[in-house]
Amino acid sequence: MATDWTSEIEAAAGRISGYIQRTPVLHGADLGIGHPVDLKLEQMQHTGSFKARGAFNTLLSTDVPSAGLVAASGGNHGAAVAHAARALGHKATIFVPEMAGPSKIALIRDLGADLHVVPGAYANALEQAQAFEAQQGAMQIHAYDAPATVAGQGTMALEWEAQGLEADTILIAVGGGGLIAGALAWIGGRRKIVAVEPETSRALHAARAAGTPTDVEVSGIAANALGAKRIGQICFDLAQAHDTETVLVCDDAIADTQRLLWRRMRQLVEPAGAAALAALTSGAYVPAPDERVAVLICGANPAPDPFLT
Structure with a gap:
C-alpha cells in the first residue's frame, strides 16, 4: 500500500x-x-x-524500549537523536565514524549520549549500530531511509x-x-x-x-x-x-x-x-x-x- x-x-x-x-x-x-x-x-x-525533525517525529510516534535508542551518524543525525532523546527522557547510544570531526563529536557528547567513535566511514558506524541493536534490543533510528x-x-x-x-x-x-x-x-x-x-x-x-x-x-x-x-x-x-x-x-x-x-x-x-x-x-x-x-x-x-x- x-x-x-x-x-x-x-x-x-x-x-x-x-x-x-x-x-x-x-x-x-x-x-x-x-x-x-x-x-x-x-x-x-x-x-x-x-535532523531534529525526523528524530522527534520518530520518537513521538512509537514506543521506545527500555534499552533506549541507537543511531549511526556522520554527526548531525546523532546530535539530533541525542537531543530528542534527552528532551523526551530516553537513553541514546550513538555510533559515529572518526571522520565526523571534533565539532560534531563534541556536540553529541555534550548532549549526554553514550558515544562510540568508530574507525572508517558512516557504513562502519552503521554496522556497529546494527550489531548493538540486535544485542541490546535498542530501537534503531535510521538517519534517512x-x-x-x-x-x-x-x-x-x-x-x-x-x-x-x-x-x-x-x-x-x-x-x-x-x-x-x-x-x-x-x-x-x-x-x-x-x-x-x-x-x-x-x-x-x-x-x-x-x-x-x-x-x-x-x-x-x-x-x-x-x-x-x-x-x-x-x-x-x-x-x-x-x-x-x-x-x-x-x-x-x-x-x-x-x-x-x-x-x-x-x-x-x-x-x-x-x-x-x-x-x-x-x-x-x-x-x-x-x-x-x-x-x-x-x-x-x-x-x-x-x-x-
Whole structure:
C-alpha cells in the first residue's frame, strides 16, 4: 500500500511542533551572483540541522524500549537523536565514524549520549549500530531511509510553503536522501526540486544513472554529512517518480560558498550546509532568466569548530 505522504507529513508537523524551531527565511537575498535567491536557514534548527525533525517525529510516534535508542551518524543525525532523546527522557547510544570531526563529536557528547567513535566511514558506524541493536534490543533510528524520518524531514517543506515560498525551483543537498525525500513527498510536482551532491559523494546521481540504488565511493569535504554510500530506497523511489534532476559540485565550489555565506550574510555553515547554494555560485545549475530559485541552507557544525577550545 502506497504511503499517504501528505497525511503523514501533516501529522508529523502537529506532533513535533512543540519541539522544533520554525526556522527563518530570507526572501530575495543578494549574494552577488547575479540572481536573487530565497534562502531557508534550517541550520538554525536545534543541534544545527534539519535532523531534529525526523528524530522527534520518530520518537513521538512509537514506543521506545527500555534499552533506549541507537543511531549511526556522520554527526548531525546523532546530535539530533541525542537531543530528542534527552528532551523526551530516553537513553541514546550513538555510533559515529572518526571522520565526523571534533565539532560534531563534541556536540553529541555534550548532549549526554553514550558515544562510540568508530574507525572508517558512516557504513562502519552503521554496522556497529546494527550489531548493538540486535544485542541490546535498542530501537534503531535510521538517519534517512525510514518513513517516520522522511515524514519528519518533510515538515521543513510544509513549513517553508506556509512562510510564503514562491520559488519555481528548490535546490537541496543530498546525502542519504531523507531531506529531499521529505521535500519531494510534500511538494510532489508542484515545484521543481533539484538534488545537489558533491562530485565525490554522489549516491543519488549514481542511482539515477544505474536505475537502482548502488554503492559509491565517498570522500571530500562534505563527506561527514553528505557521505552516504548508497541512497535510501525511499528517496530513490520518490526521485524516480518525479524525474528529479541531479547536479554535482566540486569541493572548491562548496568551500567558496561557505566563505560567501559568511562574508555576505554572516551565516557560518559546514560544507554540507553550503553545498546546495554552491550549485548556483559555481554554475553547476543555471536558472532561466525569469526562474525563481530557493535554496535550503542546512548544517551549522563546521570542522574545525571556530569556538571549540
